[in-house]
Structure formats: structure tokens, C-alpha cells
Amino acid sequence: MTIELQRPVADPIVIDDLERLSFRVDRRAYTDPDLATRELTRIFDRCWLYVGHESEVPGLGCYVTRDVGGRPVVMARGSDGVIRVFANSCTHRGALICGQPAGQARSFRCPYHDWTFSNQGDLVGVPLPDGYGPGFRKADFGLAQHRSDSYRGFVFVTFDPEQSRTLTEYLAGATEYLDLIDDQSEVGMEVIQGAQLHGARANWKLMMENSVDIYHFRALHKRYVGYMESLGSVAPKRRGGFGCALGLGHGANELPPAAARPLAYWTPMFGPEVRGRIEATAARFVDRFGAERAGRITGTNRAVLIFPNLMIIDAIAITIRKIDPIDAGQMAITSVALAPKDEDPDIRELRKSHYLTFLGPAGFATPDDVEIVESCQRGYLNRTVRYSDLSRGMNKEIPETTDELPAREFWRQWDRLMHGTEPQ
Amino acid sequence: MVDEAAQLRLWHRVSQFLVREARLLDEWRLHEWYDEMLTDDIRYCVPATDVRGENADALGLIDDDAARLRQRIEQLLSGEVWCENPRSRTNRMISNVEILADRGTHLDVAANVIVHRFGHGRSDAYVGKCRFELARDGGSFRIRSRVVVLDHETLYEHGKLSIIL
Numbered sequence: 001m002t003i004e005l006q007r008p009v010a011d012p013i014v015i016d017d018l019e020r021l022s023f024r025v026d027r028r029a030y031t032d033p034d035l036a037t038r039e040l041t042r043i044f045d046r047c048w049l050y051v052g053h054e055s056e057v058p059g060l061g062c063y064v065t066r067d068v069g070g071r072p073v074v075m076a077r078g079s080d081g082v083i084r085v086f087a088n089s090c091t092h093r094g095a096l097i098c099g100q101p102a103g104q105a106r107s108f109r110c111p112y113h114d115w116t117f118s119n120q121g122d123l124v125g126v127p128l129p130d131g132y133g134p135g136f137r138k139a140d141f142g143l144a145q146h147r148s149d150s151y152r153g154f155v156f157v158t159f160d161p162e163q164s165r166t167l168t169e170y171l172a173g174a175t176e177y178l179d180l181i182d183d184q185s186e187v188g189m190e191v192i193q194g195a196q197l198h199g200a201r202a203n204w205k206l207m208m209e210n211s212v213d214i215y216h217f218r219a220l221h222k223r224y225v226g227y228m229e230s231l232g233s234v235a236p237k238r239r240g241g242f243g244c245a246l247g248l249g250h251g252a253n254e255l256p257p258a259a260a261r262p263l264a265y266w267t268p269m270f271g272p273e274v275r276g277r278i279e280a281t282a283a284r285f286v287d288r289f290g291a292e293r294a295g296r297i298t299g300t301n302r303a304v305l306i307f308p309n310l311m312i313i314d315a316i317a318i319t320i321r322k323i324d325p326i327d328a329g330q331m332a333i334t335s336v337a338l339a340p341k342d343e344d345p346d347i348r349e350l351r352k353s354h355y356l357t358f359l360g361p362a363g364f365a366t367p368d369d370v371e372i373v374e375s376c377q378r379g380y381l382n383r384t385v386r387y388s389d390l391s392r393g394m395n396k397e398i399p400e401t402t403d404e405l406p407a408r409e410f411w412r413q414w415d416r417l418m419h420g421t422e423p424q
Numbered sequence: 425m426v427d428e429a430a431q432l433r434l435w436h437r438v439s440q441f442l443v444r445e446a447r448l449l450d451e452w453r454l455h456e457w458y459d460e461m462l463t464d465d466i467r468y469c470v471p472a473t474d475v476r477g478e479n480a481d482a483l484g485l486i487d488d489d490a491a492r493l494r495q496r497i498e499q500l501l502s503g504e505v506w507c508e509n510p511r512s513r514t515n516r517m518i519s520n521v522e523i524l525a526d527r528g529t530h531l532d533v534a535a536n537v538i539v540h541r542f543g544h545g546r547s548d549a550y551v552g553k554c555r556f557e558l559a560r561d562g563g564s565f566r567i568r569s570r571v572v573v574l575d576h577e578t579l580y581e582h583g584k585l586s587i588i589l
Contacts, residue, residue, distance in 0.1 A: 101474060194472035194482030197578035198585075201546075223504040227495050332580045337483050352483050362470060362486045364499065367584035371507030371544070374583065378545070 014415040015387070016408070021394040023408050024387040027380045030203035035418070036328035042418050043308050044069035046163065048149075048156040048170045050310040050322055051075050051085055053338065055153065055190035056102070061119050064102045066334070067324060068157060073146065074098050075155060078120035079106060085157045086121055087144035097143065108143075117143050151175060152182035153189060173246030177304040181314055183289070183297050184263050185340030191320070192352065196335040198361040200370045202377035204309065204331035205414070207323045210369050211311040212303055212406040214239070214253055215392065220372055224358060224365040231269040233259040241301075242398050243405040249307030249413025251406025257301050259316050262351040263340065264298035270350060277344055305406050307413050312338075317355035329377055335360060431523075438533055438558065439521045441565050446516035446537075449588055454497040463559050463568040466490050470552075470572050470589060477573050485574075485585060496588070507586045512543030514587055518554075530568065531558045537572065539589055548582045550589055551575045 013035075015024040029035060049069050056064050056075070063076035065088055072088040074097070090097050090110040097108040097117060107124060109116045116125030121143040126132075148157040149167040152175075156167050168175060182189055200207060210216070218225060241255025260267040264282035266275050285294035301315040311321040318338040325331055337355050339348060358365045379385075390411065393403025441461075448457040470486040471477035477484070488496060503509045520536040533556040541548045557569035572589045579585065 192481070192483045193479050194475050194484055196483070196485060197473055197580065198583055199578070199580035200583045220506065223499045223502075226504070227499075230495070326580070330580075332578070348481075353487065355483060356485070356487055357492065360485055361579050361583065362585040364496075367586040368506045370583040371586075374544075 012415075013418075014411050016412065016415075018394075021391060023390045023394060023404070023411075025390060025411055026387055027383070027385070029414075030206060030377065031328055031380050033328045036203075036325060038418060039325065040070055043414065044159075044325075046158070046160045046417065047308050048158045048163070048165075048167055049308070050306065050320075051148065051155045051157050053153055053189070053191045053320065053336075054083060054150055054155060055188065055341070057083060058190075059104060061104045061106055062102075063098065063105065063108075063119065065096075065098050065100065067332075069159060070324070071159065072096060073157065074108070074143075075148075076119050078118070080120060082120070083148070083150065083155060084121060085146045085148040085155070087146065089144070090115055091123065091141040091143065115141075121145050152178045154178060170248065171306065172248045172250060173244075174250040174252070174304055174306050177246070177252050177302055177312070180297055180300075180302065181312060181318060181338070184318075185342055186288075187340075187342045189318075189338050190341045192337040192339055192348075194336075196360040197332070198335075198370070199326070199330065199332045200373050201330055202373040203328055204323050204325040205410075206373040206376055207331060207333060207369070208305060208309065208311065208410055209390075209407045210373055211313065211321060211323075212243075212251060212253060212305045212410075213404070214255070214303075214401040215404070216372075220368050221365045223368075224363075227357065227364055228259055228269070231259075233267060233269050239401060241401045243393065243401050243403050245405060245409045246304075249410050250305060251409040252302055252304045253401040253406060254300055254302045255401045257299065257315065259354075261298065261301070261316060262343075262347050262354065274344075274346055274350065277347065303406075305410060307410060316358065317351050319355065319359055434526070434531075435521070435523060437563075438523060438531065438565070441558070442518050442521060442533075442535055442556075445567070446518050450514050450516055452501070452511055454501055454588070458494060458497055461565075461567055462490070462493075462570075463566045464490060466493060466567060466570065468493050468570045468588075470574065470585065473574050473576050473578055477571065500588075505586060507544065507584060510543065512541050512587060514542075515540040529560055531560070531565070532556070533558055537589065539587070541587055550582070550585070552589060 013026045013029050051068050052064055052075050057077040060079050063074050065074050074086045074088045077083050088096050088098055092115050093112055095110055095112040097110045107116050107118050114127045118124050123138040123141045146157045151167055239255045243253045245251050257265055260270050264278055264285055266278040282298055285298050303313045305311055309323045313319045320336050320338055322334045323331055339351055360366055390404040390407050393399030393405050399405040445461055468488040469484055471484040475482045499505050500508055517538045518535050522534045524532040524534055535554045537552055537554050539550040552572045552574045555571045556567055558565040559568045
């Protein structure tokens with residue numbers, strides 16, 4: 001891809017002033033429909049994008065359909081065991097070849113004219129083939145297969161034929177954090193069935209910022225903090241930990257748990273019945289990984305932003321949150337829970353319960369996040385206030401988790417991609 | 425011999441009970457609702473919109489026991505739920521009330537519900553199918569299980585579910 005250098009220096013959107021330690025974003029970035037359209041081609045058509053987790057297609061022929069970067073796709077495990085990502089569009093006239101959200105099939109049959117494709121993407125059936133001349137070859141009409149790859153079970157796709165980075169190169173420092181998550185089970189992690197499909201009437205980037213913003217936690221989520229304290233959990237005012245840049249727009253916060261972690265970090269709020277089991281798991285992790293790494297895997301919370309639109313939050317439960325723009329002022333949010341496949345059933349119930357307490361459209365925290373980003377979007381209607389400020393922590397060598405470093409990293413990459421200074 | 429008059433009386437009592445429940449919820453009389461209409465072992469669930477309660481191991485949207493439901497109510501009434509302050513206006517339409525089974529000590533009841541919600545410049549409608557387990561309580565009932573299966577494919581438009589359905 002040729003990158004035209006057209007950074008509008010006179011009228012920048014992102015103002016990154018390292019001298020004055022000031023980082024500002026022009027609120028047009030959240031409201032301008034032209035920018036929203038441009039994001040699709042400059043960002044979503046070029047980056048590696050999260051599709052799903054391998055555990056969502058566990059058996060041969062299992063598939064899921066979803067929208068990725070605004071495009072309908074099918075992620076399918078073929079009868080040969082290979083996971084592929086196809087365009088969910090018939091190569092004949094374009095209808096969705098699969099209308100089910102998930103299932104298991106040897107083949108996909110387009111309902112329009114019964115063209116049939118194997119679960120490996122080959123066109124295997126065309127009714128009334130005598131209507132085509134000798135030049136017609138089924139091999140030319142297989143499903144369009146996107147370039148996909150997975151890292152530790154997380155499947156990504158890129159629509160850019162000129163994407164020069166492998167997935168691992170693209171993930172850069174974020175691989176360390178995916179390792180810390182996938183290492184939580186020897187037999188693998190799995191997505192728990194039941195997706196929370198919600199959204200917000202706000203620009204998608206507001207939810208990305210919100211998801212790595214710990215500064216708001218004690219202010220906006222007072223009711224959640226109060227509930228957790230009523231269960232016996234005490235969240236310190238200063239949590240410690242740090243925020244870090246992981247390269248190419250990715251970033252993370254890592255911090256001590258405020259409450260407990262169902263994997264292997266017991267506190268009294270989990271109750272005495274599971275204490276022995278959870279502490280035994282913790283001991284096994286020390287045997288497997290040594291005390292230091294085991295402590296990081298089991299006894300540390302983390303929120304990882306993988307540019308552009310994936311958040312993985314590993315705290316009292318693990319959530320995978322995929323955030324998609326619908327238009328400048330509307331986003332779709334898909335949240336699922338990730339857990340060890342071999343989790344003890346009682347601990348799985350604890351995990352799910354605590355997940356629901358915080359997360360999702362009816363939790364004790366997420367609805368307030370949805371409302372607040374919608375409130376920001378409404379606030380932007382008053383164009384007199386032109387900039388949002390994301391400067392916290394620019395005065396520190398190692399920013400705290402209540403600083404805004406991961407959000408700045410997101411915006412810096414956004415700016416590079418939107419304005420053509422990012423080399424492919 | 426089916427006693428149709430008795431069935432009709434029972435259906436009427438159940439219907440009136442559910443209409444009263446809808447009114448208390450619409451009027452934000454949540455303490456009364458909790459104290460007078462629910463059992464101590466109440467379970468209130470809203471399954472995920474994709475698996476719709478077909479898989480008991482699945483994660484849902486709400487799975488409250490009495491303690492968490494009580495907490496939900498306290499939060500809603502205290503004004504600390506930022507997205508319900510000011511309180512949204514709601515209007516619940518409950519219909520298609522059907523007694524699926526009379527098990528003596530309790531009834532299995534189905535109903536359809538539409539909850540219209542207005543607030544913060546938005547109007548949303550939540551459409552779902554309710555399944556109640558109503559424990560007989562003297563001449564009236566208490567709800568032991570309250571499952572609302574939403575018919576929406578997603579809540580993209582709604583964003584959140586900050587009220588009690």
C-alpha cells in the first residue's frame with residue numbers, strides 16, 4: 001500500500017506535546033462522519049483484527065459468523081482441522097452463505113441458488129452446471145479466504161494483502177500479556193457460552209479509552225466498589241502497578257488485584273469452601289512457572305488493549321471485549337468470558353457470578369461505562385470545548401495505572417495510520 | 425371434570441398479581457416488590473441474547489440471588505446508579521399470561537412482557553418472555569423464580585439493561 005503523506009499539520013487531531021507534557025485529542029475524532037469512514041479504510045482494512053477464540057470452534061466443521069472490521073465473516077474449523085476465516089458472501093451473487101450465528105456443518109449452502117461450499121471453502125456444488133461454458137471452473141469460485149493466524153488461541157484476520165507483519169510481529173509486546181492469559185491452563189482456555197452483545201450510542205474509541213482507564217474506577221464505579229466492600233473486599237485508594245506501552249498502539253495496565261481472582265488468588269470473599277482448591281492451584285503454578293512468574297499469572301490483574309479494537313481484561317474474571325464502530329456515534333460491543341477449560345465447577349460458578357456482578361449490560365459497573373461514554377458523546381455537541389485531555393502520567397518515567405499512557409499509545413497509532421506516517 | 429370457573433379464578437389471581445408487580449416496578453416501589461412479592465430464595469435471571477437460556481452453563485446478563493438483587497435495588501434507589509439518576513420512566517405491558525402447570529405448592533407461569541424505558545434522552549423497549557415460578561402464599565403468591573428471556577438478537581441499540589425487567 002502506498003502511503004500518501006498528508007498529515008494536516010495546520011489542523012491536527014492529536015496534539016502530542018512532549019515539551020509541555022500535554023496530550024490533547026480534537027473531539028472531531030469522535031464525531032466527524034468522514035473520519036469514521038476513513039477509519040474503516042485506514043485502520044480496519046489494514047490492521048490485524050481479532051475474530052474469535054479457537055475454543056469457539058472446538059470440533060471439525062464448527063463455525064461462527066460475525067462482523068469483523070465491518071465485514072461479515074465465517075470462522076470455521078474445516079474437516080481437516082484447520083481454522084480458516086472466509087468472507088461470508090457467496091462468490092456467485094453475494095448473499096451470506098451462512099446465516100446462523102454458530103453451528104457445525106460439512107458445507108455451507110447459499111440459500112439464493114444453492115451454490116454449496118465445503119467447510120474448507122471449496123465450491124463443491126452448482127445446480128444446473130450446463131448453464132456455464134467450458135471456461136467455468138469451480139476452483140475459481142471458492143469462498144474468499146482471508147489471511148488469518150492465531151496466537152495462543154486468539155484468532156486474528158487481516159484484510160490487507162500488503163500487511164507486511166506477521167500476526168506475532170503485529171502483536172509486538174502484547175504477546176507477553178496473551179501468554180500470561182493463555183498460561184492460566186495447561187489444557188487450554190475456553191470462551192464460556194453466552195455472549196453479551198450490547199453497545200453504546202457513542203464513538204467506539206471512547207470505549208477503548210474507558211477500558212484502559214483506571215482513573216475513573218473509584219469515581220464512576222462507586223456502587224461496584226461499595227458492593228465489593230460489603231462482601232469483605234477492600235480496594236486500596238492507590239492500587240500500585242503500572243501502565244505500559246506494548247508497541248504499535250497496544251498498551252496495558254498491570255496491577256495488584258483489588259478483590260480476588262478465581263484462578264488462584266483466594267480472599268475471604270470467595271468463601272472458605274473453595275479456599276483449599278484455589279490455594280492448591282496457586283501452588284501448582286509455582287511448581288510449573290517458579291514463584292515470580294506464577295505470582296504474575298495468578299496474583300496480578302491486567303487490562304490489555306490490542307490495537308485497534310480488542311480489550312482483554314483479566315481481573316476477577318477474564319473478559320474479551322471486541323468493540324466495533326457502527327458509525328461515528330454508535331458502537332457495538334461483544335463481550336465474552338474466558339476461563340480455563342479444566343476449571344473446577346464450583347470455581348467456574350464463582351467466576352461467572354463475579355463476572356456478572358461487574359461486567360455486561362446489566363452488571364454493577366458496565367452500564368455506567370456505557371452511560372458515561374454516551375454522555376461524553378452528547379457533551380461533544382457543544383463544539384465550543386474543542387479538545388479532550390489525556391495527559392496524565394506524561395510527567396512520569398513509569399506511569400501509574402491511574403494515568404493515561406495506554407490511551408495515548410492508542411491515539412498515537414491511530415494518528416500514524418490515519419495520517420500516513422505509519423510505515424507498512 | 426375440569427372446573428373452568430376455578431381455573432378462571434386462579435388465572436385471574438395470577439394475572440392481577442403480575443399486573444401489580446408491573447405497577448410496583450414502574451413506580452419504583454422496589455422495596456415493596458422485594459419484601460412482599462418475592463420469596464427469600466428468589467432467583468432473577470436474564471439469559472444472554474444468543475443462547476437464550478438453552479444452555480444452563482452459559483453466561484447470562486443477570487443471574488441474581490436474593491442478596492445481589494437486594495443490592496441492585498439499594499443501588500437503584502440510592503441514586504448511585506449514574507445511568508438511572510434521574511430515574512428512567514418505565515411502562516411495563518404484561519400479557520399472554522398462561523398457567524403452564526399447577527404443582528400444588530407452586531405454579532409455573534408464562535407471560536410476555538414489553539418494558540418501555542424513557543430516560544436520558546432515549547427511549548428503548550425491552551421485549552421478552554417471562555417464566556415465573558409462583559409459590560402459593562396464603563391467598564396470594566410469591567415469586568421464587570423469575571426468568572426473562574429477551575427476544576432481541578442483541579442489545580446494540582439499548583446499550584445497557586439498568587432497570588429491573
